[in-house]
Amino acid sequence: MTVDDDRGVLHAVERDLSNHYSGGFRILAAESGESALETLRELKVRGDPVALLLVDQRMPGMSGVEFVGLGLELFPDVKRVLLTAYADTEAAIHAINDVQIDYYLLKPWDPPEERLYPVLDDVLDDWLAAFRPPFGGVRVVGHRWSAASHQVKDFLGRNQVPYRWLDLEVSDEARAVAEAAGKGAALPLVVLPGGAVMQAPSIAEVAARIGMAERAGLPYYDLVVVGAGPAGLAAAVYGASEGLHTLLVEAEAPGGQAGTSSRIENYLGFPSGLSGGDLARRGLTQARRLGAEVLAPRQVTGLRVEDGYKILSFAGGDEVNARALLLASGVSYRRLTAPGVDQFTGAGIYYGAALSEAASVAGEDLYIVGGANSAGQAAVFFSAHARTVTIVVRGASIEQAMSQYLAERIHATANIKVAVHSEVAGADGTDHLQSVTVRNVTTGEEQTVPATAMFIFIGAIPYTDWLEGVVVRDERGFVLTGADLDKHDLTGWPLDRPPYLLEASVPGVFAAGDVRHGSVKRVASAVGEGSVAVTFVHRYLAEA
Secondary structure, eight states, X not given: OEEOSOHHHHHHHHHHHHHHHXXXXXXXXXXXXXXXXXXXXXXXXXXXXXXXXXXXXXXXXXXXXXXXXXXXXXXXXXXXXXXXXXXXXXXXXXXXXXXXXXXXXXXXXXXXXXXXXXXXXXXXXXXXXXXXXXXXXXXXXXXXXXXXXXXHHHHHHHTTOOEEEEETTTOHHHHHHHHHHOTTOOSSEEEOTTSOEEESOOHHHHHHHTTOOOSOSOSEEEEEEEOOSHHHHHHHHHHHHTTOOEEEEOSSOTTTTGGGOSOBOSSTTOTTOBOHHHHHXXXXXXXHHTTOEEEOSOOEEEEEEETTEEEEXXXXXXXXXXXXXXXXXXXXXXXXXXXXXXXXXXXXXEXXXXXXXXXXXXXXXXXXXXXXXXXXXXXHHHHTTSXXXXXXXXXXXXXXXXXXXXXXXXXXXXXXXXXXXXXXXXXXXXXXXXXXXXXXXXXXXXXXXXXXXXXXXXXXXXXXXXXXXXXXXXXXXXXXXXXXXXXXXXXTOOSXXXXXXXXXXXXXXXXXXXXXXXXXXXXXXXXXXXXXXXXXXXXXXXXX
């Protein structure tokens, strides 16, 4: 960037810089320090690096030295060259000490091949030697204890969108971006790769701006799969690979609960294990490669059946038609009702693994509530970051609901503790979680202990209210299929044959994975059910 209030000089400098450096650099020119600073702020928000400031010393309103000093606050590593007249050499010498000017050039600089380019080449070579390209993806600026910031980070992370987290409390870059965005800017800020800034956006707004599909591409599909957990991903892969026009709909992020697992070590074919995020990414890539269409994040709100078609309604009012429907929406964690938990949800208390918070808990004490595999995997993962990890379980041991290999690893990890016969009785803090009260369910004794983070893995609630009056469910909301429907009145069943193995109370509607009544809560089982369900989808479509 070159700055000079004399238009003739400015255009001449800009011309000479463009002639020599336009192949590798973008050349910017400004007629005042104020306008140049505004441009620098915009570049800072966009994440564009600035290599060199070539600035005239004598400018009205703001001298070259004053401008360079302010520019250094935005770009501390920028190279600084002052353009001076003979009478200003004394000021230039002082500037070397005041703002560490790298060089000063005297007007006129003709010929540039002798008096301009050699100097700038040398300065730019130094800059390039130390230059590391900035992160070019999405940046999220906010406070660690902001629930809205956590939601954006968790959404981006679970949807495999690379992003960089900038905490205003510790990051100079975060403060510079926030300042450039203007006073009163609503947090969190989401800075897109092109430099556009979103203030306190909703998840739907973020999804739309990063290019995630908002609407289905077709009005009719052979198969619509609701839920992109392991069962849904497997169904989408098999359905698309076998020639079915397949739409995969996900309300939050691919992978479901399994997608938040830090390590799955008992999945066939991966002797070293793999993370839930890797499994989700691989499955989603495979489904898309084979031709499945993916719609996320979109919430299904209703189902009706007309002339054999299953018509799905979405939040927002649009609809899509399916010849066959697979319900694979999984379950969500049950809410913990202890006092204070709702207050600090997203500000130290999280449901699921929330792997996006791993760096934040370094050297701190955290608690994990729950005793199944997902809780154990999270404990092992966070133990590599936190000072201590305490697992709170109501039972007599973690072995009651956890795989043996995982329980053994937990017992062998020095900074993981297990509080048995225990439950969380309360949470407290100021603007974020600072302490947890743990109650012994046998003696009733309570103990309040310091804690900066708590991750909850309890219970399982299916999201199936939108099926009310259409598909038969059990008393807890899980979808009944196959032989489990024998206990219910199926007088409305229109076909001569009984429901297929994974078929629900409506012909052509199937269920797989955790949302199904009586399912085995394991990743491999869900993948198997999703794959097998497609076989029955083919049978149904052949007879329809």
